[in-house]
Amino acid sequence: MRVICVLLIVIALCRAAPGPSDEKIEIFSGVTINKNALGEKNLNIKLEAEDLKGAVKTFEEARAKITKYSPLLAGIGVKVVAVVGLLFGALTLLVTKALVIAKLAFLAAAALGLHKYFSGEGFNSISKASGFPASTQQWASPSASGSSYPYARSVSQDSNDLAYKGQVPS
Numbered sequence: 001m002r003v004i005c006v007l008l009i010v011i012a013l014c015r016a017a018p019g020p021s022d023e024k025i026e027i028f029s030g031v032t033i034n035k036n037a038l039g040e041k042n043l044n045i046k047l048e049a050e051d052l053k054g055a056v057k058t059f060e061e062a063r064a065k066i067t068k069y070s071p072l073l074a075g076i077g078v079k080v081v082a083v084v085g086l087l088f089g090a091l092t093l094l095v096t097k098a099l100v101i102a103k104l105a106f107l108a109a110a111a112l113g114l115h116k117y118f119s120g121e122g123f124n125s126i127s128k129a130s131g132f133p134a135s136t137q138q139w140a141s142p143s144a145s146g147s148s149y150p151y152a153r154s155v156s157q158d159s160n161d162l163a164y165k166g167q168v169p170s
Contacts, residue, residue, distance in 0.1 A: 023035040030045060030046045030047055030048075030051065031043070031044070031045050031046075032044045
């Protein structure tokens, strides 16, 4: 096992070691990168006449497709610009609405504050709820005599005992 690990390390170091001073890397057919001893890289392109004819034909086909699809692309571009304009218009409307509502809230708060101040109470009691009595209201339990609202139940001890007889201790 140790021998295999040592061999793998030696192989990795040999591959990582710098090679000859003049390296040639072929990117694809006819295009290479040469590296000289000073570390400068040169790009060499060698094209033949047949390759140039193929490139010219490819460019002509691409131009034909561009002219064929340019109205479609222009239409898509116009629609995108229109939608972006509508989105900015909607955003402007929302911001304006929020600004108006904030100003109205400020005016309402100022009016209530001035009313409170000029009513003679001053600003010291501004946090208290005005217009309501200080005592808490207690609700009375419904009784047979207090059933004045239309859907009131008549509460009697007999119906209460009948409903809850299983829970009354004997």
